[in-house]
Amino acid sequence: MKTSTNPVDIQKAPTSKIENVDFNNLAFGQVFTDHMMICDYKDGAWQTPKIQPYGPLEMDPSAKVFHYGQAVFEGMKAFKDEDDQIWLFRPEDNFERINKSSERLAIPAFPKEFFFSGMEELLKLEKDWIKKGFGNSLYIRPFVIATEAGVSAAPAKEYKFMIICSPAQAYYSGEVRVQFSEKYSRAADGGVGFAKAAGNYAAQFYPTNLAKDEGFQQIIWTDANSHEYLEEAGTMNIFFRVGDKLITAPTNDRILDGITRKSIIALAKEFNIDLEVRRVSVKEIVDAAKSGELKEIFGSGTATVINPIVGFGHAGQKFDLPKLEDSYAGFFKDKLTKIQYNQAEDKFNWRYQVK
Ligand SMILES: Cc1ncc(COP(=O)(O)O)c(C=O)c1O
Numbered sequence: 483m484k485t486s487t488n489p490v491d492i493q494k495a496p497t498s499k500i501e502n503v504d505f506n507n508l509a510f511g512q513v514f515t516d517h518m519m520i521c522d523y524k525d526g527a528w529q530t531p532k533i534q535p536y537g538p539l540e541m542d543p544s545a546k547v548f549h550y551g552q553a554v555f556e557g558m559k560a561f562k563d564e565d566d567q568i569w570l571f572r573p574e575d576n577f578e579r580i581n582k583s584s585e586r587l588a589i590p591a592f593p594k595e596f597f598f599s600g601m602e603e604l605l606k607l608e609k610d611w612i613k614k615g616f617g618n619s620l621y622i623r624p625f626v627i628a629t630e631a632g633v634s635a636a637p638a639k640e641y642k643f644m645i646i647c648s649p650a651q652a653y654y655s656g657e658v659r660v661q662f663s664e665k666y667s668r669a670a671d672g673g674v675g676f677a678k679a680a681g682n683y684a685a686q687f688y689p690t691n692l693a694k695d696e697g698f699q700q701i702i703w704t705d706a707n708s709h710e711y712l713e714e715a716g717t718m719n720i721f722f723r724v725g726d727k728l729i730t731a732p733t734n735d736r737i738l739d740g741i742t743r744k745s746i747i748a749l750a751k752e753f754n755i756d757l758e759v760r761r762v763s764v765k766e767i768v769d770a771a772k773s774g775e776l777k778e779i780f781g782s783g784t785a786t787v788i789n790p791i792v793g794f795g796h797a798g799q800k801f802d803l804p805k806l807e808d809s810y811a812g813f814f815k816d817k818l819t820k821i822q823y824n825q826a827e828d829k830f831n832w833r834y835q836v837k
Contacts, residue, residue, distance in 0.1 A: 490519075490603045495535035498610075505613055508651050510785065511621065515608040515647045519600040521592070522629075523641040528593055531600040533607065536646065542631035546638040552628035553680035554583035557784045559619040559650070560605050560836065562612040563824035568605055568836040571822050573598070575741045580624060583677035588637035589626050597624070601645055605836045608647055616819055617652025621785070653786045660715065660779070661698040662764055662796040663689065667706035668716070668736070675736035686716045698795055700781075704764060705736070712762045718781030718789060719743035723810050724770045725777070727756045742782035746814050748830055753817075755810070764796060771801040779803060780811040788815040 495516040503513055514536050521531040547553050556576045561569045577598070581591045601622065605612070612620040624645045628638035666689035669675020674682060686701070693701050702720055705711045713731050714720055719740040722729045728750055733739045750757040770776035771794075779791040790811040793802040820826035824833065 489530065490599050491530055491532045492603060492607070493532070493534045494607070500610060503649065505618075505649060505651075508649055510650055510653060511623075511648050513648055515611045515620070515649070517604060517607050518647075519604045519645040521596055521600060521643040523590055523643070524639070526639075528590070528596060528643070531596050531643075533600070533604055539642070541629055544631045544633050546628035546630055546632070549633050550628070550635055551679070551681040551684075552587055552589060552638055553625065554580060554587055554589060555623060555625035555678050555680065556580045556583075557678075558622040558624070559784055559822070560612050560622060560647075561619050561822050561824070562609075562614045564614060566609075566614070567824065568609060568612060569822065569824055570834040570836060572741050572745070572832045573601070573834050575744075576624070579678065579739065579741075580626070583679060584626060586674055586677045587679055589628070589641060592626065592643050596643075602836050604645055604647065611647065611649050613649065616823060619650050621648045621650040623648070650785075653789075655699065655786065655789065657792045658699045658781075658789055659697065659793045659795065659800075660700045660702045660791050661693040661696065662712060662767075662794060663701050663704045664709050664797065665689075666701075667709075668701075668703040668713075670706040671735060673736065676733070676738060678738065683716070690716060696795065702794070710764055712764060712767065713737050714740075715781050717785065718783040721746065721778075721780050721782065721810070722762055722767055722770075722776070723778035724766070724775050727758060728810060729758045729760065729762050731762055732759050740782060742784060742787060742818070745818060745830075745832065746782055746788075749814060749817050752829070753813075767794075768796055768799075768801070771803075776801075777804060777806060778809055778811055780809075782814075787818055788812075 498516050516536055517533050518536045519531055519533050522529045558576050626641055626643045629642050630638035630640040668686055690701055700715050702715050703713045714737050781789040788811045821828055
């Protein structure tokens with residue numbers, strides 16, 4: 483399944499920074515590789531993609547991205563197997579999702595052949611930055627920003643599509659306790675919650691800081707109308723295990739259609755795990771926690787894969803979750819990572835080789 487045939491202009495960095503990087507001590511998203519991909523949109527068309535040394539951009543201070551937040555992004559990972567082959571996980575889904583996000587923000591769609599040819603050429607140049615071994619990966623950040631100068635509140639006529647890459651280790655964010663949101667909302671019906679729009683993340687920082695002051699690391703957002711239904715976390719979809727039943731909210735225009743989430747749903751079906759995709763009420767989860775039936779809550783997302791949650795808070799009450807030997811979180815993490823690192827059969831055709 484090769485889609486990359488288009489030319490990419492490549493300007494190589496004269497030297498590499500890689501020797502200065504401590505790959506055993508990486509903070510997530512702090513170090514970037516030697517190159518970046520840039521593709522400009524002007525005169526109504528995306529121009530030839532370029533790869534050039536990683537470095538600052540020069541932009542007009544009136545560029546629309548700074549004023550109106552016309553910006554979308556994606557998050558993906560490249561993995562290296564024991565034979566030094568490089569793999570992506572469901573990249574077509576990221577491609578489709580960035581264009582879905584762009585459409586909602588009135589940004590022109592990016593061509594598929596540029597997305598794949600640009601990314602693959604970049605990954606081939608940066609292959610030494612992708613380290614072998616479970617947990618190691620190269621985090622890939624495609625994004626689009628409105629670069630046209632001028633502060634009139636209208637969609638820009640010029641954009642940059644870019645890809646930058648950052649080496650990553652297994653993501654461990656410490657013990658995660660979440661707060662069920664009672665006041666603030668992340669998204670509303672008819673809004674941009676389903677899009678990976680930059681502003682969705684900015685809007686979460688303040689309420690998340692308030693939650694942190696109360697001892698929680700993240701918020702699980704509830705529906706904006708009633709705050710009675712649990713939707714998703716800031717950068718993760720959310721699963722609940724009540725007894726042996728796994729429950730997750732259906733996607734809608736407030737929730738990001740997570741690729742990890744839909745992979746877990748497919749695996750749950752394959753392994754006959756009792757799964758319900760339906761609205762999850764705060765009340766049923768609080769009741770299940772009180773009765774001892776609530777066994778797990780975990781988040782799913784590209785950065786963390788699966789993030790087990792150790793407790794939650796709601797309406798001034800705090801609940802702890804049991805520590806399980808045979809958690810669903812551990813089960814899905816094992817299945818997913820083995821597929822990602824080419825160590826298990828890929829029944830669903832999720833892997834994509836970069837060569
Ligand atoms: C709001 C939100 N929900 C869920 C996810 C998980 O999505 P995925 O599994 O595609 O990484 C992310 C991260 O991309 C996110 O930003």
